[in-house]
Amino acid sequence: MTYPVKVLGFGDNVVDKYEHLKIMYPGGNAVNFAVYAKRFGAERSAYMGIFGSDREAEHVIGSLEAEQIELIKCVQVIGENGCSKNTVIDGDRVFLESNEGGVRGDMRYALNRFDLEYICQFDVVHTGNYCFTERELPKIKATGVPISFDFSDDSENAYIETVAPSVTYAFLSCNDLEASEIRKKLEWIHSLGPSFVCASRGAEGCMAFDGRRYYVQSAMPVEKMADTMGAGDSLLTAFLVGYLTAKKDGQTDEQAIPKALQEAAVFASRVCGIDGAWGYGVHYDD
Numbered sequence: 671m672t673y674p675v676k677v678l679g680f681g682d683n684v685v686d687k688y689e690h691l692k693i694m695y696p697g698g699n700a701v702n703f704a705v706y707a708k709r710f711g712a713e714r715s716a717y718m719g720i721f722g723s724d725r726e727a728e729h730v731i732g733s734l735e736a737e738q739i740e741l742i743k744c745v746q747v748i749g750e751n752g753c754s755k756n757t758v759i760d761g762d763r764v765f766l767e768s769n770e771g772g773v774r775g776d777m778r779y780a781l782n783r784f785d786l787e788y789i790c791q792f793d794v795v796h797t798g799n800y801c802f803t804e805r806e807l808p809k810i811k812a813t814g815v816p817i818s819f820d821f822s823d824d825s826e827n828a829y830i831e832t833v834a835p836s837v838t839y840a841f842l843s844c845n846d847l848e849a850s851e852i853r854k855k856l857e858w859i860h861s862l863g864p865s866f867v868c869a870s871r872g873a874e875g876c877m878a879f880d881g882r883r884y885y886v887q888s889a890m891p892v893e894k895m896a897d898t899m900g901a902g903d904s905l906l907t908a909f910l911v912g913y914l915t916a917k918k919d920g921q922t923d924e925q926a927i928p929k930a931l932q933e934a935a936v937f938a939s940r941v942c943g944i945d946g947a948w949g950y951g952v953h954y955d956d
Contacts, residue, residue: 679704681801684752695946716740722751749773807836834862900947908934
């Protein structure tokens with residue numbers, strides 16, 4: 671199925687190195703968003719960010735090209751690409767260390783007028799708290815293009831207060847919080863500006879809030895668990911593609927949100943059956 675939605679991932683790209691297997695996979699929140707959107711059926715899917723010049727960078731670039739992701743606004747500079755080292759314990763991803771984005775941590779993607787003209791071609795821009803894009807968000811907001819932002823599970827309240835006013839769709843992970851605590855956090859983030867806030871809860875599914883009502887979606891069964899890398903990214907991606915399509919069709923939030931969350935939960939369950947975030951693993955030796 672093709673969805674009449676055009677999406678742009680802006681920010682991080684990394685290789686996720688599985689130390690126990692000596693296999694590296696392409697990843698990064700913004701990259702995953704672009705790939706999952708394409709696989710889910712988005713009409714157009716692009717990634718915009720900074721690559722290094724090493725074998726890790728070439729692996730991510732080659733993998734994105736194989737997925738037919740639009741890369742025309744990417745930048746490649748001399749230096750080390752973003753890289754994280756991970757392992758998997760009982761099916762769950764466990765981060766060991768990272769190089770803090772490599773060259774991407776040493777420089778920023780500063781949007782100019784031509785970049786903003788490009789961004790205006792899309793229905794939504796997705797980025798997150800590991801993307802180093804915070805100072806560019808007001809520029810994007812001024813264009814009128816909605817911003818989706820992943821606060822993950824480790825954003826401090828002060829950081830959220832700074833970023834959330836520029837965000838339209840906010841996502842975060844709340845695996846360790848009780849339902850009552852999650853509701854309070856969703857309400858608080860919503861009060862800062864986002865029109866929709868969603869908290870993923872691991873095996874418990876997710877809970878969302880649109881300012882009027884709460885939506886609870888259970889996690890779907892995973893036929894064959896590989897690992898949870900990309901589960902949250904795939905959930906938010908599929909939700910946005912489905913939701914934006916429904917809104918274009920004139921559906922209300924009460925109609926669009928439950929269906930989009932259910933379809934997203936199904937898609938995320940399938941992603942949990944893929945090694946790495948979305949495949950393309952290659953062996954490496956350090």
